[in-house]
Amino acid sequence: MAADLSQIVKAYDVRGVVPDQWDESLAELFGAAFVELTGAGAIVVGHDMRPSSPGLSDAFARGAAARGADVTGIGLCSTDQLYYASGALGLPGAMFTASHNPAQYNGIKLCRAGAAPVGQDTGLAEIRALVERWSEAGAPEPSARPGTVTRRDTLADYAAHLRSLVDLTGIRPLKVVVDAGNGMGGHTVPTVFAGLPLDLVPMYFELDGTFPNHEANPLDPANLVDLQRRVREEGADLGLAFDGDADRCFVVDQDGEPVSPSAVTALVAARELARNGGKGTVIHNLITSRSVPEVVRENGGTPERTRVGHSFIKAEMARTGAIFGGEHSAHYYFRDFWNADTGMLAALHVLAALGEQDRPLSALVAAYDRYAGSGEINSTVDDQQARLAAIRAVYEGRDDVTVDDLDGLTVQAPDWWFNVRPSNTEPLLRLNAEARDEATMTKVRDEALAIIRA
Secondary structure: OOOOHHHOEOOOOEEEEOOOOOOHHHHHHHHHHHHHHHOOOEEEEEEOOOOOHHHHHHHHHHHHHHOOOEEEEEEEOOHHHHHHHHHHHOOOEEEEOOOOOOOOEEEEEEEEHHHEEOOHHHOHHHHHHHHHHHHHHOOOOOOOOOOOEEEOOOHHHHHHHHHHOOOOOOOOOEEEEEEOOOOOHHHHHHHHOOOOOEEEEEEOOOOOOOOOOOOOOOOOHHHHHHHHHHHHHHOOOEEEEEOOOOOOEEEEOOOOOEEOHHHHHHHHHHHHHHHOOOOOEEEEEOOOOOHHHHHHHHOOOEEEEEOOOHHHHHHHHHHHOOOEEEOOOOOEEEHHHOOOEOHHHHHHHHHHHHHOOOOOHHHHHHOOOOOEEOOOEEEEOOOHHHHHHHHHHHHOOOOOOEEEOOOOEEEEEOOEEEEEEEOOOOOEEEEEEEEOOHHHHHHHHHHHHHHHOO
C-alpha cells in the first residue's frame, strides 16, 4: 500500500490505524528493514491481543526471514515479556501493540539485543527510509539463505525471572483485585502470581482487543472507576490496573484511592537501594514528585533528574549504571531487567512491601507521598515559545526561585515547583505543579495558568 509513513512512524515506535494507515504488506517491509538495520542473524517477535496483531506480526516475521534472519515467535505476550525475551535470548525484538490506543490501532515497538530501545535517533528513521524506498520501488531481493520461523513459549521463564528479583516468600496473605482491561495482564498475571499467598480477584482478564469494558489506559481516571469500586466491595488490600500491553501498572489502596506513581517510584527505589546495599543511582523524570529524590537520598542513593520520555530514562540508566528509574506515567525501569520498563515487577515490589508488614497500603505509602500535586494540566495556546518566554519573564531574576530549561521550563522554590512543557504534536503546554500543602500548590498552579492562558 502507498502509505504516509510520517503519520505512523513516531518518535519511539510505529503506530497507526489498521488497515487505513498501514497493513500486513507494510509490516513485511518493516520486518525486512529491521533486519537490514540491525544486521541480525536472529530476532524475536511477539504480539498483543488486538485482532490485527497475529497477521501483522506474522507478516513482519516473513519479511525478516526473507532477509536471512531466523525468527523466534513468542506469540501472545506483554511488552515487558518481549523485553525479557530480547534480554534473555540476546536478540533484537519486535512487539506488535498499540498499548492503550483504541482497537483500530496497532503498532510496533522495536529494540536491539538486550532490550535496548530503537527510536528516531537510534535507527527508526533509517527503517522508515528503507520502507519508503521499498514501498515505492518494490521489495528487496530475498536473501540467498532465507531464515526460519519457529515458535517458543517464554511466559513461564519470564515469570520466574521476575519472581527471582523480589522476595515474596514471607508475605502475609493479601486480597488483590487486578483489572487487566481485557489486555495482556490477563495473560501474564495468572502465571506470575501463581503460588503466592494471594486471593486474586480478576477483572476483565478475557483477552479482547476491542476493549468491551473500558479503554485499557489506567492513566485516565475514568478507567479506574470499576477497579476502585470492586476493591471497596471486596474489602481487598489493594487493586492493580494494567494498560493494554501490560507494561504499565497503576495501584489503588484498600479504600480505592489511587496511589501516585511517584509514591510507587519512591517505594520501589527504597527497596531496590536496600537490595543493593544502600548504594546506587535512581533515575526520575523532572515531573515526578520531589519526594522521589528525597527518599532516594534518605536511603543512601543518588537521584538523577531527566527529561520526560522513556528514551531519555533508558539512556540515563545505561550512562549512569542506575539500578532503577521511574516516571509519573507509571513506567518503571530496572537495571536487572535490561534497563527496560516492567509494570509487573513494580507490582511485585508493592505486594512484597505491603505483605512484609501489617499496616494498610494507605499508611505504607504515606511516607512516600509528601506533597500536594496538580497532576498534568493541558492548555491550548497559539504560540508555545511566546508563553514560555512570558513565564520566564515573570520568574527569572527573583531571589527566591531558580529557573532551568531541562525539559520545557521549570521554576523551583524551597516549598514548591512547577514545570511547563510544550507538546511535540499538538499546540499545547503541559503544566505540572507541586507544593508542601494544597493551598500553596493551588496558588502556584493558578498563577502559572494565568500566564499560560493570558
